[in-house]
Amino acid sequence: MPETFFGWVVYLLQQYGSVLLKGAVVTLLLAVVGTFIGCIIGLIVGVIQTIPLEDNDSKVKRTLVRCLQRLLDAYVEVFRGTPMIVQAMVVYYGAMSLFDIDMSPLFAGFLVVSINTGAYMAETVRGGIESVDPGQKEAAIAIGMDHIQTMRCVILPQALRNVMPQLGNNLIINIKDTSVLNVISVTELYFASKSAAGVYYKYFEIFFITCVIYFIMTFTASRLLRWLESKMDGPKDYQLVTYDPMMDPCGDIPLPTKKPKGRY
Amino acid sequence: MPETFFGWVVYLLQQYGSVLLKGAVVTLLLAVVGTFIGCIIGLIVGVIQTIPLEDNDSKVKRTLVRCLQRLLDAYVEVFRGTPMIVQAMVVYYGAMSLFDIDMSPLFAGFLVVSINTGAYMAETVRGGIESVDPGQKEAAIAIGMDHIQTMRCVILPQALRNVMPQLGNNLIINIKDTSVLNVISVTELYFASKSAAGVYYKYFEIFFITCVIYFIMTFTASRLLRWLESKMDGPKDYQLVTYDPMMDPCGDIPLPTKKPKGRY
Amino acid sequence: MEKELLLSVHDLKKSFGEREILKGISFDVRRGDVVCIIGPSGSGKSTLIRCVNYLEHPTAGTIDYRGTDVNEAFKKLTMYRTKVGMVFQSFNLFNNMTVLENCMVGQVKVLGKSKEEARTTALKYLKHVGMDTYVNAKPHQLSGGQKQRVAIARALALEPEVLLMDEPTSALDPEMVGEVLRVIRDLAKEGLTMVIVTHEMAFARDVSNRVIFIDQGVIAEEGEPQELFTHPKNKRTQDFLSRFANA
Amino acid sequence: MEKELLLSVHDLKKSFGEREILKGISFDVRRGDVVCIIGPSGSGKSTLIRCVNYLEHPTAGTIDYRGTDVNEAFKKLTMYRTKVGMVFQSFNLFNNMTVLENCMVGQVKVLGKSKEEARTTALKYLKHVGMDTYVNAKPHQLSGGQKQRVAIARALALEPEVLLMDEPTSALDPEMVGEVLRVIRDLAKEGLTMVIVTHEMAFARDVSNRVIFIDQGVIAEEGEPQELFTHPKNKRTQDFLSRFANA
């Protein structure tokens, strides 16, 4: 048996390296898939929450939309307001005892993370949609687009861009928060490391390894998302097809480029 | 002994109501104080991260500021990237075994939540500062303010307003995430309910109560913060001291008020 | 011979909440007309032109398209809007699309044209406004004048019968006003029917064949540009015009 | 008798990265001068005026204040900036303060005046621009013209020797240009020394006693307004001025 801290770290890595790695894969899978589906849920909820009601809409449509919006409000509040561990237990064990639905732990995990992320993202998406210049919507309507087209072609692509940083945050949070899913027998990274700790009674050594793995995951995720963001912004330059005849006659007037932030 | 679900809920409430309530108080205390201090940390870090470096600054100052900024970057990445439960263990037990610092669990709890929130808020504050129109900063500099004055009088008050929704989010997250602090013997709500559940193995009944308490706390917190936001926006109207002689001669030209969002 | 009647607005009223902004406005637009709408800030010019395009729903009154109420003539308002184009003060180019895509999206999504066809039409009108070399640029890479020219091309690409413009040059640097006005002037010469809200009095006088002066939600004066600018009858018109002598 | 020399700019150069925007600019500002700077977009007018206020640090060249290099004459740049005020195109009123607070904060924080004193001075200059009735308003509640008048009062409240203005009316609705120009005209009449970047040619001709035409980072032409506007010598000046005949 090893004697030193790092001796133990190396030893545990040999013994449990592959198990921890597998746990990390499960964690990553849950976080990525959950965040992805959660975003889609958030997107849909966000879009429904921002359906405009016109004065001349029929009463039926108004009540229907209002009801749906209140319902979704409740969904957002309840799922943001209660701990995910409880949600997991209710979904997994509750479905079994009440409706005899025997879902697999991983499926339940995806479900819970998605629903939970969806509730958080719904608010974010709504903010993102509202932060898009209203002029964009007006212009879309003015060329004859309907609500769905406006959202799909004009508003959402821009809202999504605004929402990206928050999405990254959510992914990072999910990577860490999936750890509660071990109560529904999902063996993700945290649980894997806990069982390793429970076998060797070495807490700090194992968690040192775990922290490094978590850190690698979250760091990679956040860098990847930043890269994605800059990718979404597209190229900074564009190609003139030919010379522009309407450009200034006195010659060299540079195109207004976005000024770099000034220094003073 | 009760027979039904709600019978049990009532029974457990009688048995454990006061324990749960005490747990809720600890949770709330940790979340509120932690978020508050975390915000201050985030604010300071955010301000340092945005110190502008001028071309004509001395090399010493440049290196110093750069180093500090890299250090704070590391702080943010590490504390965002690792689970709070591990941070709690390291701070509480690590301080004891390595430096013989015997802090109380609650103090360690405040410390951990604050540092953790600080790391999250730092990014948010940076975003908030950067989202303030650069013209505001220029104007402040142009009337002779220095960096500190500019930040304190002009930028931060506006950045803080932008950051409020995110602050609310963080408070809610903290209310729920303090649950991991039971590893350092902080008896907060989740821990209290877990011990209650372990006695009768009535997990669903106890967690129903706990969820309701959590929900009340998070819901109240989010509504309170919204109210605070609208409070910060100040009154919508203002009083004219007297009639404005320079106003339009053709009479009734209303002041441009912010147009309510159009409906179409 | 009278020119064909395209739009006629009857006693249009619009309230926001308690406040009545438009208090009964009627006018006709015939094929080839260039109608300029002038008036002080807050008088309701934007509200009027937005009502004509049904971006705002009028509280009362009707708008007829070729003699039939718009709500009857078109099953969907979206189709009406392709007949009556709109150019905004703040350009409102779609930020997530290139110049070319901005001019194509309406044709493809609303008119259901093929991409090829849409591309050809878009290029035609971009050339018209002198922006065909910028097809790959994103809106944020253009100057204000260039943006507005693209916005005009986007509206034209749907080949509308009438083009509405709400202060097309107000958001521009003075230097760039010229290029946009030049484009509008060309369109007027080619006989495009237009309704233009503007603060450029010299331009309004030049380009329009009718000027409507709106104040406090009603048409205070209306007439031939020469007449209205040189001999305004209404006291308010006189006051208003006097403020454009640049202090 | 020569008027007192306030500012003199010597061979000022400014590069952003590789690109040299200002390529050596020299001019003097004497007490009571009203210097207008005109030139095409992107020619470096804003950069120049920002350099004069040290909002940008010049790459080369010096700026003298009353004959002494600014960096020597003032221990801190902040004090220099209270002597040389600045008005921005986009007003840049502090959004988190009322009109009165906007005009007081500089006096209290930078000049170290008492609140009472600052209040009196602020009110005096707010009255000057006709905005003393709006002391309790927040910037977002004001029209553009009103905002710019407050911004001028804010700059004046520090009682600077020279006032720099960068296109003070470019962001305004045409209707509101008048009220701001009127204020500036009054200040000129009272003998305030000003350097104004503007696109309002008529105004520049009226108000200034010297006009500087900048193109591509150098002074292409400089002279009395009458002379420069009616008989521009430089080909570029002619081209540029011709574009203001509104299309």
Added chain:
Amino acid sequence: GCGGGDKKADSGKKVLKVGMECAYAPYNWSQPSADGGAVKIAGSNEYAYGYDVMIAKKLADSMGADLEIHKIEWDGLAPAVVSGKIDAAIAGMSITSKRKESVDFTKPYYYATVVALVKKDSPQAQAKSVADLKGSIATSQLNTIWYDQIDQVPDVKKLPAIDNVPGMIVALKSGKCNLIVTDIPTAKAAAFANPDLTMVTFPEDKGFKTSKEDVEIGIAIKKGNKELADAMNKVLSGMTEADFNKIMDEAIKKQPLAK
């Protein structure tokens, strides 16, 4: 469900689904290989072993069922039994009358003697009786009878319980407390892994006073599942405390720590 009777594996044999943490040596732990007779954990490539698994294997064999191990966090075990996700939780659970409100327990499958776990170099290590531990700072595991036993130490400073064993050890090693009350297997494993810790046992009359019920460790099954209870009790009735201790010794020897 009626306890493994309704779900058939491919082989046509009954399946006995058993839940445990697999993180609590020597009762149950997980290991990367099947060494020594470990059982594969459902839905993973890990293997579970330990005292609980050995007992589970015996039970499954006698019932003619295939054993399926589910790795579930402690807090999930009771809901898993109640909802029927698993047939039995064999995880070192203490039998208490209050818990019987929610689940049924089989006869005890182990008797866990209560001992003290302390630092080797601390005065507590010399204690000859519970009274000698006077004035200690103590804690134990959440939801165990051991936590209640702490009260027997005179003038004790009782810290809040900790919900996992390694956490408890960390608290002891860091000096936040100087006494942990737990059972022999746990204390033995902990002392083995951490040479600076030692287990203190007391003579019967000077040790922690426990009723027979306090030390009974049982198997939790769904309420009313008589068939499974009977089947399990039949096997357990045939075993004595000595048999249990023999198996536990084997588990302690086989735990990864011992290698």
